[in-house]
Amino acid sequence: MATKRKLIKVRVPTRERPVEERIHDFKEVNLGYDFVTALQEAERCLQCPPDYAPCIKGCPVHINIPGFIGKLLQHRDDPDRAVKEALNVIWACNTLPATTGRVCPQEDQCEKNCVMGKVGDKINIGKLERFVADYAREKNIDEELLLEIVPKIEKKPQKVAIVGAGPAGLTAAGELAKMGYGVTIYEALHEPGGVLIYGIPEFRLPKDIVEKELDKLKKLGVKILTDHVVGSTVTIEELLREYDAVFIASGAGTPRLVNAPGVNLNGIYTANEFLTRVNLMKAYRFPEYDTPVKVGKRVIVIGAGNTAMDAARSARRFGVEVIVAYRRGEEDVSARVEEFEHAKEEGVKFEFFLNPVEFLGDEKGNLRAVKFERMRPLEERDARGKRKIVGTGEYVTIEAETVIIAIGKHPNRLIVNTPGLKVERGRIVVDENLMTSIPGVFAGGDAIRGEATVILAMGDGRRAAKAIHEYLTNRAKNN
Amino acid sequence: MYRILEKKEIGMRHVRFKVHAPHVARKVQPGQFVIVRAFKNGERIPLTPVAWDREEGWITLTVFVRGKTTMRMATELKEGDEILNVAGPLGNPVEMKRFGRVLAIGAYAGIVEVYPIARAWQELGNDVTTLHATFEPMVVMKEEFERAVGRHILEPVPIDMNKSFPENMKDVTRKLTEKVRELLEKEHFDLVLMVGPAGDQKAVFEVVREFGIPMHVDLHPIMVDGTGMCGSCRVTVGGEVKFACIDGPGFDAYKVAWDELIARVGYYTDMERRAMEEYMKALQGGGE
Ligand SMILES: Cc1cc2nc3c(=O)[nH]c(=O)nc-3n(C[C@H](O)[C@H](O)[C@H](O)COP(=O)(O)OP(=O)(O)OC[C@H]3O[C@@H](n4cnc5c(N)ncnc54)[C@H](O)[C@@H]3O)c2cc1C
Ligand SMILES: Cc1cc2nc3c(=O)[nH]c(=O)nc-3n(C[C@H](O)[C@H](O)[C@H](O)COP(=O)(O)OP(=O)(O)OC[C@H]3O[C@@H](n4cnc5c(N)ncnc54)[C@H](O)[C@@H]3O)c2cc1C
Ligand code: SF4
Ligand code: FES
Numbered sequence: 001m002a003t004k005r006k007l008i009k010v011r012v013p014t015r016e017r018p019v020e021e022r023i024h025d026f027k028e029v030n031l032g033y034d035f036v037t038a039l040q041e042a043e044r045c046l047q048c049p050p051d052y053a054p055c056i057k058g059c060p061v062h063i064n065i066p067g068f069i070g071k072l073l074q075h076r077d078d079p080d081r082a083v084k085e086a087l088n089v090i091w092a093c094n095t096l097p098a099t100t101g102r103v104c105p106q107e108d109q110c111e112k113n114c115v116m117g118k119v120g121d122k123i124n125i126g127k128l129e130r131f132v133a134d135y136a137r138e139k140n141i142d143e144e145l146l147l148e149i150v151p152k153i154e155k156k157p158q159k160v161a162i163v164g165a166g167p168a169g170l171t172a173a174g175e176l177a178k179m180g181y182g183v184t185i186y187e188a189l190h191e192p193g194g195v196l197i198y199g200i201p202e203f204r205l206p207k208d209i210v211e212k213e214l215d216k217l218k219k220l221g222v223k224i225l226t227d228h229v230v231g232s233t234v235t236i237e238e239l240l241r242e243y244d245a246v247f248i249a250s251g252a253g254t255p256r257l258v259n260a261p262g263v264n265l266n267g268i269y270t271a272n273e274f275l276t277r278v279n280l281m282k283a284y285r286f287p288e289y290d291t292p293v294k295v296g297k298r299v300i301v302i303g304a305g306n307t308a309m310d311a312a313r314s315a316r317r318f319g320v321e322v323i324v325a326y327r328r329g330e331e332d333v334s335a336r337v338e339e340f341e342h343a344k345e346e347g348v349k350f351e352f353f354l355n356p357v358e359f360l361g362d363e364k365g366n367l368r369a370v371k372f373e374r375m376r377p378l379e380e381r382d383a384r385g386k387r388k389i390v391g392t393g394e395y396v397t398i399e400a401e402t403v404i405i406a407i408g409k410h411p412n413r414l415i416v417n418t419p420g421l422k423v424e425r426g427r428i429v430v431d432e433n434l435m436t437s438i439p440g441v442f443a444g445g446d447a448i449r450g451e452a453t454v455i456l457a458m459g460d461g462r463r464a465a466k467a468i469h470e471y472l473t474n475r476a477k478n479n
Numbered sequence: 480m481y482r483i484l485e486k487k488e489i490g491m492r493h494v495r496f497k498v499h500a501p502h503v504a505r506k507v508q509p510g511q512f513v514i515v516r517a518f519k520n521g522e523r524i525p526l527t528p529v530a531w532d533r534e535e536g537w538i539t540l541t542v543f544v545r546g547k548t549t550m551r552m553a554t555e556l557k558e559g560d561e562i563l564n565v566a567g568p569l570g571n572p573v574e575m576k577r578f579g580r581v582l583a584i585g586a587y588a589g590i591v592e593v594y595p596i597a598r599a600w601q602e603l604g605n606d607v608t609t610l611h612a613t614f615e616p617m618v619v620m621k622e623e624f625e626r627a628v629g630r631h632i633l634e635p636v637p638i639d640m641n642k643s644f645p646e647n648m649k650d651v652t653r654k655l656t657e658k659v660r661e662l663l664e665k666e667h668f669d670l671v672l673m674v675g676p677a678g679d680q681k682a683v684f685e686v687v688r689e690f691g692i693p694m695h696v697d698l699h700p701i702m703v704d705g706t707g708m709c710g711s712c713r714v715t716v717g718g719e720v721k722f723a724c725i726d727g728p729g730f731d732a733y734k735v736a737w738d739e740l741i742a743r744v745g746y747y748t749d750m751e752r753r754a755m756e757e758y759m760k761a762l763q764g765g766g767e
Contacts, residue, residue, distance in 0.1 A: 188706045190516050190523070190564040225502075227566035229706055233502050253708040257720060264713055264720065264739050266746040273709035281522060281703070287757050290522040290548055291703075292750035365742025413707055413725055 009120025012041040014127050019345050026202040026284055026317060029342060030102075030127075035079045038131040042072045045123050046115060054113035055125060060459045061093045065110060065125055068132065084141045086132045091145070095174045095216070096167060096458065098137060098209050099196055101130025104455050105336045137212055146219050149178065153220075156180040158472050161243040163230045163415065166194020167454045168445025169249035170217060171461025172468075177220040179469055184243075186228040191280065194251055196454070198280040199272070199307070201314050204339070207279070231414030236421070236441060244475075245440045245468045248428060249461065252446035254410040258302060262359030263405075267296060267367035271303070271311045271406035278314050296401020300325055300370055302356055303406035304332070305451075309339040311404040312348045322348045323398065327355040327375050332386050351398075353377070355391065359403065369399040411447050426450075433467040434460060442468055480561040484537055491616035492544040493588060494553045495529075500565045501536030503528060508572030509595040510697070510729055514705040515540070516564040517552050524548050525702045525724075527592040528568070538565075541619070543588030547754040554762075569705045570728045573695070577604050579669035582662060583628075584610045584683060586655060586675025587617065592697060593674050594620060598627040610662070612655040614638050614647070634658050652679050656686050663690045670695065673732070677744055681737040694732035698723050700743055714740050 015031040016022075022029050033041065047066045050056060055065045068089040075082035090097045106112075106126040114122035136142040160176050162169045165187035173183045191197050196210045218224070228234060230250070239246050255270035257263050269277075274293065277283040281291035295318040301311050304326040315322045324343070326333065329352045333340055344350070354372040362368045374394040377387040410426045422429040422437035427448055434442045444460025446452055485497035503513055512527045528538040544553045556562070573596050581600055585593040590611040601607040609624050612634040624631040636651045662668070663686070671687050671694040673680050680696050687694045700712040700723050707725035714723050715736035721727065 188566065188708075189704065190566065227564050228502060229566060229569065232568060233506060233566075253706075255708070255710050257710065257713075264715055264736075264743065266742055270710040273703060273711045276703055276709050282520070285520075286750065287547075287754045289520045290518070290754060292747045292754070294747070294750070365739060366746075 007119055008040075008044045011121035011124055012037050012044070014124070019347075022203065023316060023346050024319070026314075028206050029203050032134060033127055033131040035131075035135065038128055039072060039076055041124050041128060042069045044116060044120075045069045045073075047073075048115060054115060055110040055123070058113035059093075059110040060453075060455045061462060063093045063110075063129070064089050069123070069125075069128060072128075072132075079135070080139060080141060083132055083135045083139070084145060087136045087142060087145060090129060090132060093462070094455075094458065095171060096213050096454075097129050098133035098213055099167070099205060100455050100458070101126050101128075101133055102205050103196075103200060105453065107337055109455070134209075137209070142216065143219075146216055150220065153178060154180045156182075156472075158182070158244040158476075159184070159242070160468060161186060161239045161246045163236075163239075163246065163248045164188075164194060164250040164445075164447075165192030165214075165224060165226075166249060166251045166445060166457060167196060168251070168447075168457035168461040168464075169194070169247065170214065171458040172247050172249065172444070172465045173222045173461075174217055174220060175462055175465030176468065177217070177222050179465070181469075181472075183221070184223040184225060186230050186234065186239075187224060187226045188229040188250075189280070190226050192224050192226065198276045199310070201275065201279055201310050203313065203317075204310070229414060231412075231417065236415075236418045236438070240438075240440060244472055245442065247461075247464050247468065248415060248436070248441065248443040248447055249445045249457070249464075250412045250415045250447050251457075252409040252411045252449075252451050254412055255405070256408045256410060258356050258405055258407060260356050260358050262361055262367075265359050265361040265367045266365050267294065267401050268359060268403045268405065271301075271307045271404050272409070274311055274404045275307070275314065284314075284317065294402065295320055296367075297321065298323070298398075298400045299402040299404065300398060300400040301404045301406060302326075303408070304328070305334045305406060305408070306336060306339060307451075308404075308406035309335040309343050309348075311406050313339075313343050313346055315402070315404065316343075316346050316348055320402075323351055323400075324348055325351045325354045325356070325370075325372060325398075327353065328386065328389055329353060329377055353389070354396065355389075357395070360397070367401060367403060369397050370403060371395055371397045409446075409451050411450075415447070433471075434464045435467065435471070440471070480563060481565045483556060483558055483560050483562065486556065486558045488553075489541065490619035491614075492553075493541055493591075493617065493619050494544065495539055495541045496552075496556070496562075497537050497539050498562060498565060499536055500538050503565060503567045504531045504533050504536045504538050507531055507538065507568040509575075509599045510573030511568040511570050512705070512728065513538070513540070513565050513567035513569060514702065515562060515566075517548065517556065517562050519563065521551070521563070522548055523564070523566075523703060523705070525569075525699075525705060527595075529591050529594050541588065541591040543591075546751045547758045550755065550758065566705065570724055571726070573599075573672075573729055575599065575603060579605065580667060581605050581607045582610065582659075582668045582671045583607055584612070584655070584659065584671065584673040584675070586651065586673070586679045586683075587613045588619075589673070589675035590624075591620060593672065594623065594627070596672065597624070601628045608632065608662070608668075610634065610655075610658060612636065612651055612658065614651065632658070632662075652682050655679060656682050659683055659686050663687065663692065668692055671732075672696070674699075677737065677741045680732070681741065684732045684735075684737070688733070695729055696732045696735065697728045698730055698735065698740065699728070700740060701747070714743075
């Protein structure tokens with residue numbers, strides 16, 4: 001391999017479905033790589049040594065990126081083997097690659113650091129990860145790998161309960177099951193997956209892919225109890241009596257509402273409600289599916305994060321006009337670049353420096369228009385480095401029948417109210433081992449961070465699994 | 480998956496299901512509810528456990544056939560079948576204390592939700608009078624109430640075939656408010672409780688307010704998850720936005736923004752009608 005390689009500066013593109021076609025359905029927008037194009041992209045990677053490779057440092061769970069890319073290159077004549085070995089490298093750190101390959105903000109993580117960026121385009125790490133996971137799934141290579149792993153698991157007597165089946169809980173469950181613990185997940189909704197299933201739309205993350213990734217967990221022996229609301233069906237205290245440790249991964253599900261008159265008018269949805277109706281309940285297929293949703297001729301989405309983009313693009317697929325209104329400027333948009341671009345391509349309009357101050361209704365209690373105050377940026381910056389804004393005293397009113405509020409979320413109140421659980425500003429407080437104020441109870445993901453990312457939640461899941469393992473091992477020793 | 484141990488029609492359009500759901504039976508308290516998803520393409524609807532056995536692990540649910548989902552439950556589900564999802568118990572239990580003399584009102588199927596509360600309050604030493612206003616063929620649970628509380632009053636209203644359904648419903652509202660006024664004028668009550676359509680709750684509240692008696696209402700806004708995640712169930716109470724599924728469903732009637740609630744429960748009426756019509760069409764076309 002000592003031959004000097006030619007630098008290929010330009011990224012091998014992935015195919016995307018054309019706007020005119022995709023705007024009418026909820027099928028996936030990006031079609032990903034096939035083996036040939038994946039190899040072409042893999043070839044661009046400089047294969048930096050693993051102890052140096054900056055991409056690995058940028059990945060919150062430190063996937064050996066040149067390692068898995070290297071496997072593809074190494075076995076280029078045997079695609080199945082190449083993928084199997086690449087998947088094995090990825091699985092060492094990440095059990096949901098089909099998901100993270102699709103939804104991670106790679107531009108801020110692994111790809112941000114990629115040295116190829118100095119001479120050309122950065123390596124498309126996310127899409128390569130996704131390719132490995134998708135190819136493996138389609139050819140049942142992931143099953144094969146699982147069958148090799150499962151018999152090697154040595155069962156341990158201790159049991160662990162996990163609250164919430166989002167990325168944090170699922171990852172912890174997988175890791176603990178691989179260590180041999182008896183794991184049971186308690187999930188409030190009727191399907192596991194957390195935001196992956198109820199929040200992020202099909203056109204970014206098809207639900208059958210999430211379901212398949214979850215099947216793997218069941219094969220590892222993880223039990224999932226849906227319809228179980230911790231704090232109500234069963235309390236943390238009761239779980240502690242039955243299990244040796246508990247991991248709280250209940251996310252940040254409680255939506256924040258705009259504090260303005262008229263917020264309860266008909267036609268005003270929180271993004272959580274809108275996306276839950278559309279994604280989890282498949283209201284876009286009403287009346288084939290029973291859950292209704294109403295999308296007016298003009299929809300205003302308030303906010304500019306990932307959630308706002310998902311809500312706006314979902315609403316667009318009902319064939320209506322969609323405006324995203326944001327109180328800051330374009331440079332402050334916190335959504336992933338790719339999704340912001342997709343939204344613009346799909347005809348979502350953007351209005352910046354508008355802050356809602358009142359929702360106006362008709363005599364039937366239905367939304368008619370939104371009154372905004374125009375904002376203006378200051379030079380001064382806030383703690384997150386964003387420019388501060390002030391009102392100008394100038395107002396605009398925009399007519400709309402539907403508003404979707406996407407301005408953030410708080411952790412689930414049913415959990416936060418657990419006696420003895422230390423909570424600050426709505427978030428569960430943990431120590432460096434992710435242990436909460438209750439011994440034996442750990443927490444991670446959005447429940448401790450507020451709304452963050454899938455991969456950070458998964459990273460917490462892994463760390464918590466390790467910490468739980470150490471905690472239980474020490475406890476067994478001391479007994 | 481939760482097995483249907485028994486299914487029984489207990490009155491016109493009222494179907495009772497006895498369902499194996501040990502996780503709910505173990506915990507449920509009067510005032511709490513569950514969210515049920517009965518079918519694969521189905522929606523999540525809130526229903527109230529009316530009775531339960533903690534040891535045997537069952538609850539009973541009484542479904543009033545109103546639209547597509549409840550209609551499907553009444554027609555398609557048989558004894559021995561399974562309901563896909565029963566989540567709960569959800570919401571806050573009612574306050575368990577000695578109020579004194581309580582008037583507990585149920586309009587239509589609302590009476591089934593009054594049952595576990597009225598019964599528990601009576602057992603606790605309250606003197607509970609229950610009042611059920613509904614159409615004649617929809618009188619349900621008469622004997623159960625007569626056994627459980629101090630006095631059970633029925634106000635059955637005949638259905639007048641010459642009048643439209645909304646007109647008939649107005650007769651129930653009128654009968655109900657008249658009866659409440661009569662009772663409050665003649666007797667002393669320390670607390671009024673009511674479950675029923677929001678419009679009727681408001682009408683009764685307006686009477687109760689004249690007498691200045693405390694009033695507790697269980698609200699029925701539209702719910703999706705039932706765990707505080709979506710805000711579909713939000714109501715304004717005392718000027719603040721509350722989520723009925725985790726802050727309620729019970730609230731102080733004096734603090735509820737009634738007109739807003741009434742507007743919100745009617746938001747999907749046209750789509751609900753469409754779902755029902757298409758379902759009926761499919762039944763007719765697909766059957767035989
Ligand atoms: C619309 C949207 C789009 C997003 N897009 C991206 C993206 O592109 N990239 C990215 O990295 N991140 C994205 N995020 C953020 C990301 O989804 C979250 O950071 C991540 O899902 C957090 O994982 P979690 O496991 O902590 O919580 P969640 O995914 O929220 O899962 C928590 C689970 O716990 C359950 N639960 C809650 N309370 C209880 C209880 N009392 N008892 C039992 N179960 C309970 C919930 O039902 C849920 O299933 C997005 C978020 C949203 C809302
Ligand atoms: C806390 C609570 C407890 C309840 N307990 C019972 C009970 O024990 N027995 C019973 O028969 N009914 C109960 N209901 C009402 C029941 O949920 C509705 O009758 C049911 O959802 C109607 O569904 P449908 O498809 O048959 O009718 P639809 O045609 O969909 O609707 C008919 C009416 O039901 C209401 N409704 C519709 N969907 C919902 C929803 N998802 N959540 C709340 N209301 C809705 C609306 O007001 C609507 O106008 C309860 C509601 C709440 C909020
Ligand atoms: S930094 Fe870029 S070039 Fe280097 S190993 Fe990582 S992906 Fe390859
Ligand atoms: S039903 Fe979703 S928050 Fe209450």
